[in-house]
Amino acid sequence: MEKRAVNGNQREKIKLYGFNNLTKTLSFNLYEICYTKTVDDRKAYIEYINEQYNAERLTRILHEVANIIGARVLNIAVQDYEPQGSSVTILICDGEGEQLLQPTLRGSGTLLAHLDKSHLTVHTYPEYHPDGGVCTFRTDIDISTCGEISPLNALNYLIAKFDADILTMDYRVRGFTRDIKGKKVFIDHELVSIQDYLDDSIIEKYSMIDVNVYQEHIFHTKCKSRFDDIDEYFFHFSKDDICEEEIAEITAKLNKERDEIFYGRNMGWGYYEES
Numbered sequence: 001m002e003k004r005a006v007n008g009n010q011r012e013k014i015k016l017y018g019f020n021n022l023t024k025t026l027s028f029n030l031y032e033i034c035y036t037k038t039v040d041d042r043k044a045y046i047e048y049i050n051e052q053y054n055a056e057r058l059t060r061i062l063h064e065v066a067n068i069i070g071a072r073v074l075n076i077a078v079q080d081y082e083p084q085g086s087s088v089t090i091l092i093c094d095g096e097g098e099q100l101l102q103p104t105l106r107g108s109g110t111l112l113a114h115l116d117k118s119h120l121t122v123h124t125y126p127e128y129h130p131d132g133g134v135c136t137f138r139t140d141i142d143i144s145t146c147g148e149i150s151p152l153n154a155l156n157y158l159i160a161k162f163d164a165d166i167l168t169m170d171y172r173v174r175g176f177t178r179d180i181k182g183k184k185v186f187i188d189h190e191l192v193s194i195q196d197y198l199d200d201s202i203i204e205k206y207s208m209i210d211v212n213v214y215q216e217h218i219f220h221t222k223c224k225s226r227f228d229d230i231d232e233y234f235f236h237f238s239k240d241d242i243c244e245e246e247i248a249e250i251t252a253k254l255n256k257e258r259d260e261i262f263y264g265r266n267m268g269w270g271y272y273e274e275s
Helices: 039-052 057-070 152-164 200-205 245-264 270-274
Strands: 002-006 009-013 023-035 072-080 086-093 104-106 110-112 120-126 134-146 168-174 206-210 218-226
Touching: 023 152, 023 245, 039 120, 039 134, 057 072, 057 120, 057 134, 057 270, 134 152, 134 245, 152 168, 152 200, 152 245, 168 245, 200 206, 218 245
Parallel strands: none
Antiparallel strands: 002 009, 023 134, 023 168, 072 086, 072 110, 086 120, 120 134, 168 218, 206 218
């Protein structure tokens, strides 16, 4: 049997009969949270996010993801939206894929792609609370592959690129392939937790919860960054510009936003007073 390395560990590679038909899908939700004091600052933050994460930059990030997982780019579709947000889709295959397809321009700045067996997608959603000053920027990323390509290898790169406050990650292996004796193989790599593929520096930065359904090859990990410096959440001002009472009020709002996203439910203010 051949062997391959995962996080520095050599693991046996299953010898298969024919093509590897397993579909491996890694989905991210990444949330970046910010606090703005004025409506003008809020608008400036949204403009800043749109500039930082426009379709051109997202395309470069997905190109690098394709390089990391050993995939070949076949086609690209990109779109920036008004008033905010962007989307990018990249069609990929393994190194033996067809010739690179040229993107076709259709309509107002939209590039369309035809899907083959693997793809990368990213969508951004800048958002804000109408009253409370809290802004939340969400990025959705999906990496769907089949064959030998493993989307898990791109985990650390993507997390570092977006530096999110909250992460939710879903990984699922679907379908089956066969080994050389004809026995069905429903997953071709060892996996206990998505956390097994994360660098130590990322594990130290976040509090994490796993919700896994092993018999269905479904893995779910939620991550919440440690709240160390409130200045990291302020846009165009710092804690030196406000009083202690206001710092405490904003801290409660930020914690509420972080926890509601992390746990996936609305929480009352009493929860934070008791905490």
